[in-house]
Amino acid sequence: MSLRDQSRALEARLKAIPSEIVAELRPALMKSAEDLADKMRALVPVDDGDLRDSIAVTGPGETTPPYASGGGRRTASEAQALVTVGSPVVRHGHLQEFGTVTQEAQPFMRPAWRIAKAKIERRIARAIGAAIKKAGGRGNA
Numbered sequence: 001m002s003l004r005d006q007s008r009a010l011e012a013r014l015k016a017i018p019s020e021i022v023a024e025l026r027p028a029l030m031k032s033a034e035d036l037a038d039k040m041r042a043l044v045p046v047d048d049g050d051l052r053d054s055i056a057v058t059g060p061g062e063t064t065p066p067y068a069s070g071g072g073r074r075t076a077s078e079a080q081a082l083v084t085v086g087s088p089v090v091r092h093g094h095l096q097e098f099g100t101v102t103q104e105a106q107p108f109m110r111p112a113w114r115i116a117k118a119k120i121e122r123r124i125a126r127a128i129g130a131a132i133k134k135a136g137g138r139g140n141a
Contacts, residue, residue: 024131033081039112054087
């Protein structure tokens with residue numbers, strides 16, 4: 001399944017989530033995306049800092065920066081937050097991450113995700129549980 005097909009399938013599943021639950025998730029999504037971006041900034045190799053400074057978070061319902069991969073064309077759904085790397089001047093994040101024929105890889109995106117993943121998953125799971133309880137009237141979250 002292509003990335004585009006996976007994205008469409010995920011989008012369909014996310015649209016099935018009631019809007020009041022999605023609204024309750026926004027703070028957890030944004031906190032998680034900011035945490036991931038912070039970890040990426042801490043791990044990215046720094047020469048002049050342009051690559052580090054180009055790491056950006058796009059919140060639910062917002063459109064990615066025009067310079068990011070697919071930039072200006074990718075709008076996060078109401079249940080998504082996106083982290084992008086790049087600017088009009090800095091377009092080499094993927095080369096840093098994966099390397100080139102002449103430059104060894106210096107990964108920072110995937111290691112940041114591995115470090116942050118468990119905490120992000122727990123935060124979002126707690127937010128989902130609290131939102132469902134609140135929407136169901138079984139408790140105050």
